[in-house]
Amino acid sequence: MLRQYELVDRVLGYDPKADEALINRAYVYAMKQHGSQMRASGDPYFSHPIEVAGILTELKLDTATIVTALLHDTMEDTGSTMDELTKLFGSQVAGLVDGVTKLTRLELTSERSKQAENFRKFLLAMSNDIRVLLVKLADRLHNMRTLHFIDSADKRQRIAQETMEIYAPLAGRMGIQEIREELEDLAFKELNPEAxxxxxxxxxxxxxxxxxxxxxxxxxxxxxxxxxxxxxxxxxxxxxxxxxxxxxxxxxxxxxxxxxxxxxxxxxxxxxxxxxxxxxxxxxxxxxxxxxxxxxxxxxxxxxxxxxxxxxxxxxxxxxxxxxxxxxxxxxxxxxxxxWLYKEGPVDTEASGEFAATFSWLRQLIEMLEHGGTPEEFMEHTKLQMFSDQVFCFTPNGMLITLPRGATPIDFAYAVHTEIGDTCVGCKINGRHMPLRTRLENGDEVEIIRSQVQRPSPAWEAYVATGKARSAIRRSIRAAKQAEFSRLGRQILKSAFEAAGKDASDTILERALGPLRKSDVAELLASVGDGTVSAEQVLHTVYPEEPLAKRGRKRVGANGKDQRNGAVRVTGRGAGLGIQFAPDTFPLPGERIVGIMMPGEGVTVYPIDAPTLETFDGEPSRWIDVTWDIDPEVPQTFPARLRVTARNEVGSLGHIATLIADYGSNISNLTLAQRDADFYDLQIDLDVRDIKHLTRIMSALNGLSCVNTVARPRH
Known part of the structure; x- marks a missing residue:
């Protein structure tokens, strides 16, 4: 354990202007406060803050940080108060000790969800003064050096894993390589001793x-x-x-x-x-x-x-x-x-700029934190930010953008600005149009192509490498889903209230907010849209005398035109974030369709003859009237699937593909399901305008001499 004069000499060795009296006073105060407390190793507890202070002298930190290290456990483990520390050591030291104390209290749980929430608070606390993190890193380093004295193997494993996942990467991002490497090695010793x-x-x-x-x-x-x-x-x-x-x-x-x-x-x-x-x-x-x-x-x-x-x-x-x-x-x-910007003396502009650049990653994490999302998501994004090698790319005007290895143009767009990422529709890499999933290489020049009507796609998440991009994509999708669910909820409520001959204005709907525990009408509409609250519940809450309505197949019209005006409208191929087509069913405009409410997900659309619908016969409240709402002036296509049995002869596949193209359709996927000496079975996914378009293609295919049968698979 460092003696008092040894600690002071270390500080004076790199900072002759250090407040020697303040350090001595803190040393004596901390020793007195910790008194006879002992550590798991059997050493006096006071040896811990002394060793933490000693670690920080190796980083040549200022007097306030060294004093904070000496006092960092006094508020947590002794009777010291914020007011007392402020009076004895000043508001700056007291504030730093309070920050470290809050972080220490966050470590008292091992559950992952709580750990993730604590990590959010951790970064918020240290963003106010980075010295809080430096003291905490030194504190964790000394605790890791003495980890073997803890009897519980589970506790040692938890602390080592947390050190490897959080504290060592944080030290690395702060550029303190010696501490990072020692933390990693000490954690490695516990997590994989044989290796x-x-x-x-x-x-x-x-x-x-x-x-x-x-x-x-x-x-x-x-x-x-x-x-x-x-x-x-x-x-x-x-x-x-x-x-x-x-x-x-x-x-x-x-x-x-x-x-x-x-x-x-x-x-x-x-x-x-x-x-x-x-x-x-x-x-x-x-x-x-x-x-x-x-x-x-x-x-x-x-x-x-x-x-x-x-x-x-x-x-x-x-x-x-x-x-x-x-x-x-x-x-x-x-x-x-x-x-260090806290040292006394003239401001070094170059050093200040380097400090700001080094600190920018923390500002990005705080920005992600402030935009919401679950604690687990935030922790995932943070690990993506901290565990990464780098590639260096450039904008067309020469600005350098640093990204983790494996990053794509979407990561690049979000690194430049969130709005650029949200409106990205394509890219050029070194002057060539390339897919957005392309992995960037060192030296690439990237130009982002934008559209103000574009919004992030859920598919983007599969090929982004930065926490900032993933966080922004999820945030945008959450907002879009909320808006879509609200729109869908209003349609569903309008249909249900009209069927009962009742008004569904916002003023009327406000009556349901209290009983259904919703803060406003928008939240109520979104809950109806995502299926967590039924329209019947809202109707019965607003009009208690109204019996709960029953829905089922009988309320589905004979075709799209025959359905009631209050039906939910399916307007396009993607349907929307709140309305989705059931997998492998391929309903087309002109066919009868029905919606099934999936709690938490919105409405899933099925063809009226889908066998899966039988599983919902006992839940009439989940059935939703839906209708096609296709604008003939806006050309769009829908996916369809065909099973074709064709002769196994030269040119058969070419004839089939040519005919489909002649009828204005595009093949999106083709699978050879089975092949023998005489025939082979093809599964063809193609894009068509409606059921009439598909019917014409099927009739034409049946007319080919090389085609034996054509059918739509029934799912």
């Missing part, structure tokens, strides 16, 4: 085989640079077990195939020296193709800058080399703490 032990044995064998190889290679690289007149410091180190394990998993290689288990950092004075050093290294030793990365011209989101290369270096050993300036090295080691 870690195997890797440690491999490292020990390597040390025995190679002796002082790392130091020798570092010295040889440094000598080569000096020989060319470039002063540099070369640092060699072994990789941590978890870093090795992650690389093995990513590349699908075995432990024996892992050759680059140590890396080197070349630290120079100026940026041009970085590229000069790379030139010297590449002309002295062969580089490994595809392993050069320039994070100086295109920095990572956390502010990290270096040039990376891998070469077959001295002693024929494969070596990863990172070349950076001293300032870049400081940022790589300490991350956001290296540009």
């Amino acid at each position: 870690r032990e195997a890797l440690l044995r491999r490292l020990n064998e390597f040390r025995e085989e190679s002796g002082d190889t790392v130091r020798q290679i570092a010295a040889e690289i440094e000598a080569k640079l000096k020989e060319e007149g470039l002063a540099a410091e070369v640092i060699g180190r072994e990789k941590r077990p978890y870093s090795m394990w992650r690389k093995m998993e990513r590349r699908g290689i075995s432990l024996e195939q892992l050759s680059d288990i140590f890396g080197f950092r070349v630290v120079v004075d100026e940026v041009p020296d970085c590229y000069r050093a790379i030139g010297i290294l590449h002309t002295s030793w062969p580089m490994v193709p595809g392993r050069f990365k320039d994070y100086i011209s295109t920095p990572k989101n956390n502010g990290y800058r270096s040039v990376h290369t891998t070469m077959i270096g001295p002693q024929k050993k494969r070596a990863e080399v990172q070349v950076r300036t001293r300032k870049m090295h400081e940022i790589a080691e300490y991350g956001i703490a290296a540009h």
Whole structure:
């Protein structure tokens, strides 16, 4: 445990202007407050805040943060109050301690849903002052160092998993690599001890085989640079077990195939020296193709800058080399703490800009948080943001957009602006029209094609890689569904109230809000539209004397034109987010259809002869009158499916496809269901205007000499 004078000396060593008296006062106060409290390890509890403060001195943080570390458990575990801390240590320190205390209280549960909600609060709290997160990371690091003292294996596993999923990535996004790597390795030790032990044995064998190889290679690289007149410091180190394990998993290689288990950092004075050093290294030793990365011209989101290369270096050993300036090295080691804006002194505009860029990812997460969605969704999006490699793409005017590997033009559009993402209909990549599902590569120039009538498609979720894009898509779909359900609910209520000869105005509907526990008419309409509240319930609530109406097949008209004006209208191929066609049924305009209310999903439309409808005969309240509402002036098509048995002879398929095209239809899918020597069965999905159009195509197909039978499958 650090002694009082040792802690103060550490702080004064990097900040001579530090408030020594404040640190001493906090040290004595915390020791007194924690008194005889003990940790699971058997050490005095006060050793924990001292060690947390010691970790933060390695990041060279300001006095207020060090004092916060000393006091961070006093409000949670002792009788200290906010007012008392404000009086003794000032409002800034008291506010920081309060922020850390709130985060600590959030960790007292293991249920996933609560953990997700807590994580939202976690980010909100730390967004007010990033030092709260830095203290919390140091707190978690010391707790992980002493994790083995906890008796419960389940609790150790939970803490380790939480560290791996949340705290280590957060440290990485803050650019604090040393803390990130140690957190990962400590969590790895608990989560997969056998794999870690195997890797440690491999490292020990390597040390025995190679002796002082790392130091020798570092010295040889440094000598080569000096020989060319470039002063540099070369640092060699072994990789941590978890870093090795992650690389093995990513590349699908075995432990024996892992050759680059140590890396080197070349630290120079100026940026041009970085590229000069790379030139010297590449002309002295062969580089490994595809392993050069320039994070100086295109920095990572956390502010990290270096040039990376891998070469077959001295002693024929494969070596990863990172070349950076001293300032870049400081940022790589300490991350956001290296540009600390809370330090006294003149404002460094460049450092402030770097700090703002590093901090931008947190602002994006807070923006997602403020736009709603479930806690589980937010946690999923956040992990997508934090666990990602990067690609660098450009807008047509040269603006750099950084995205995770695997990102698509939709991610790109949302990264530029949410409105651009919402109205995206297509894209050009390097001047060529490409599908929106295309994965972007480093250096791609992406132009987004927009339409103000476009809205995000639910299918987009399957091929986006960023949390921001997925969050925005889900938010837009939720809003569209709400509007669609409200529109559908109004139609359903209008039909039910008209059948009873009653008024369905908003003023009348407001009478049902209290009994049905709805906040406004819009919410009531949406509940009717999505099927969670029936129209009969609303009618009976507003007019208690009115008996509950019964719906069923008898209320469905003979055809679309015969149905009542109050029926729900199906206006197009997609029907809408609140109205969907039943899978594999393919109803067409001109055919009789019926709707079945699916609670929480809206109305599902079936052909009147669909066998599945028999399962709903005992639930008449779920049957909904629906009718086609097709504008003949607006051409549109609907999917249909045919089963064709044709002769197995040359040209048969060509004749069938040509005839379908001649009748103005397009084949969307074709499957060879069965084939024998004489005949084969085809399943053809095609687009038609209505039942008359399909009937003409079927008649024409029957007239082909190569076609034996044509039929619509009955589902």
